[in-house]
Amino acid sequence: MVGLASIGFGVTLFVGFLYAAVVSKLLPPYENRILAAIQNDWYYCLLVPLTLPVIIVAVYLRWLSMKMFKHA
Incomplete structure (x- = not known):
């Protein structure tokens, strides 16, 4: 059960970040302040793709x- 909950949580976060980074930029401007703030935000749009090089390093x-450590 914990594994399925973790997978569900991960998928939910992925969809949320995908919306914030890509989909919201393609839609017309919003009237809602929260959705307009997500649409005008560029931090998470750039943060998510830049985590891959940091993980590799x-x-x-x-x-x-x-x-x-092994060969010392």
Whole structure:
């Protein structure tokens, strides 16, 4: 049950970030203040794609530190 809840939570977050980053920019301007703020925000639009290079660097540094630890 916990696994299914985690998958559901992950899918919900993915859809929310996809809406904030891509879909909201393609729609016409909103009257609602909250939706207009999401549409005019560029932070999360750029943050989500830029996490991939940071994750790659973090995984490489973890691998490198484990190799140094094993062979020291």
